[in-house]
Amino acid sequence: MDQSDFHLPHFLPYLLNQAAEAASHEFQTYYRTRYGMLRTEWRVLFHLGCYGDMSAKRVCDLASIHKTKVSRAVAALDQKRFVTRTETEADRRVERLSLTPKGQQVFDDLSRAAHRFETALLEGLPRDEVRHLRAALLKLSGLDQRGP
Amino acid sequence: MDQSDFHLPHFLPYLLNQAAEAASHEFQTYYRTRYGMLRTEWRVLFHLGCYGDMSAKRVCDLASIHKTKVSRAVAALDQKRFVTRTETEADRRVERLSLTPKGQQVFDDLSRAAHRFETALLEGLPRDEVRHLRAALLKLSGLDQRGP
DNA sequence: TATTGTTATACTCTATAACTATA
DNA sequence: TATAGTTATAGAGTATAACAATA
Numbered sequence: 001m002d003q004s005d006f007h008l009p010h011f012l013p014y015l016l017n018q019a020a021e022a023a024s025h026e027f028q029t030y031y032r033t034r035y036g037m038l039r040t041e042w043r044v045l046f047h048l049g050c051y052g053d054m055s056a057k058r059v060c061d062l063a064s065i066h067k068t069k070v071s072r073a074v075a076a077l078d079q080k081r082f083v084t085r086t087e088t089e090a091d092r093r094v095e096r097l098s099l100t101p102k103g104q105q106v107f108d109d110l111s112r113a114a115h116r117f118e119t120a121l122l123e124g125l126p127r128d129e130v131r132h133l134r135a136a137l138l139k140l141s142g143l144d145q146r147g148p
Numbered sequence: 149m150d151q152s153d154f155h156l157p158h159f160l161p162y163l164l165n166q167a168a169e170a171a172s173h174e175f176q177t178y179y180r181t182r183y184g185m186l187r188t189e190w191r192v193l194f195h196l197g198c199y200g201d202m203s204a205k206r207v208c209d210l211a212s213i214h215k216t217k218v219s220r221a222v223a224a225l226d227q228k229r230f231v232t233r234t235e236t237e238a239d240r241r242v243e244r245l246s247l248t249p250k251g252q253q254v255f256d257d258l259s260r261a262a263h264r265f266e267t268a269l270l271e272g273l274p275r276d277e278v279r280h281l282r283a284a285l286l287k288l289s290g291l292d293q294r295g296p
Numbered sequence: 297t298a299t300t301g302t303t304a305t306a307c308t309c310t311a312t313a314a315c316t317a318t319a
Numbered sequence: 320t321a322t323a324g325t326t327a328t329a330g331a332g333t334a335t336a337a338c339a340a341t342a
Binding site: 023055056057060067068070071073074075091093094121 | 323326
Binding site: 297298299300301302303304305306307308309310311312313314315316317318319 | 320321322323324325326327328329330331332333334335336337338339340341342
């Protein structure tokens with residue numbers, strides 16, 4: 001019986017955090033134990049794998065990650081030989097980030113694993129519930145607003 | 149144009165984390181600047197405010213928070229004079245946690261603020277989209293499985 | 297032996313300021 | 320002046336082991 005008219009499991013920020021944590025846990029274990037990667041590292045890797053070469057700045061904008069975090073993640077991915085950095089001629093402040101063949105393999109493996117985990121996660125949820133869920137989350141996250 | 153068939157903003161763990169972060173930010177700023185509270189502290193406070201007195205163990209089970217985090221949050225709430233701890237006669241290992249009048253006031257203020265932030269957040273989302281969203285998140289989070 | 301709760305410790309994540317180098 | 324990226328630092332969040340007291 002509730003003591004107040006505020007029901008915690010209906011509070012969206014709480015609900016989203018609990019769902020995000022539950023949904024991320026297995027994938028997190030996978031990329032950490034298998035490749036020793038941290039959260040920002042797989043996110044950067046996936047941006048390159050999904051969209052092709054880009055600058056660190058562009059990753060920052062697409063993923064809403066601060067440049068200091070991306071900088072450290074790129075350094076770690078570089079050390080693991082998953083990415084290379086190439087100075088651009090047009091603007092020498094900018095580095096073009098690319099996956100190495102090894103980085104591409106890791107991305108391929110991780111994206112397949114991600115797909116498996118997601119499938120397991122969504123088992124039992126009707127297909128158009130999932131579609132509605134993604135649409136609502138896209139709006140809430142602001143990810144639908146982040147263009148080139 | 150995508151480089152792979154894996155589309156990052158459709159990957160649910162990523163999407164959920166981005167949405168959770170965006171949705172939580174304002175409320176987080178509110179309870180931190182106004183009451184110097186941390187995440188686990190407001191969560192514990194809300195469990196007591198929403199459901200009434202309970203043990204730390206019960207908060208752990210309901211919220212899936214580890215006992216070490218709850219222990220530290222309770223100590224902080226105790227020091228702020230937001231909660232009291234009473235030894236129970238039946239089992240002297242267990243402490244009964246209760247809101248003080250001051251703690252109740254803080255809960256009232258925070259729950260009203262939470263409601264305002266949530267309303268702003270959901271502005272523009274049709275009412276039954278929100279209903280579907282909550283239902284899907286409840287399942288994904290496992291919050292629908294956590295009973296007494 | 298098992299459970300409630302505490303303390304210690306290490307690692308990850310977040311946020312900010314100050315810096316280099318280029319533009 | 321402004322921007323891309325780096326380094327340093329502090330605070331918050333997470334995870335685990337070891338412990339005390341009680342059952």
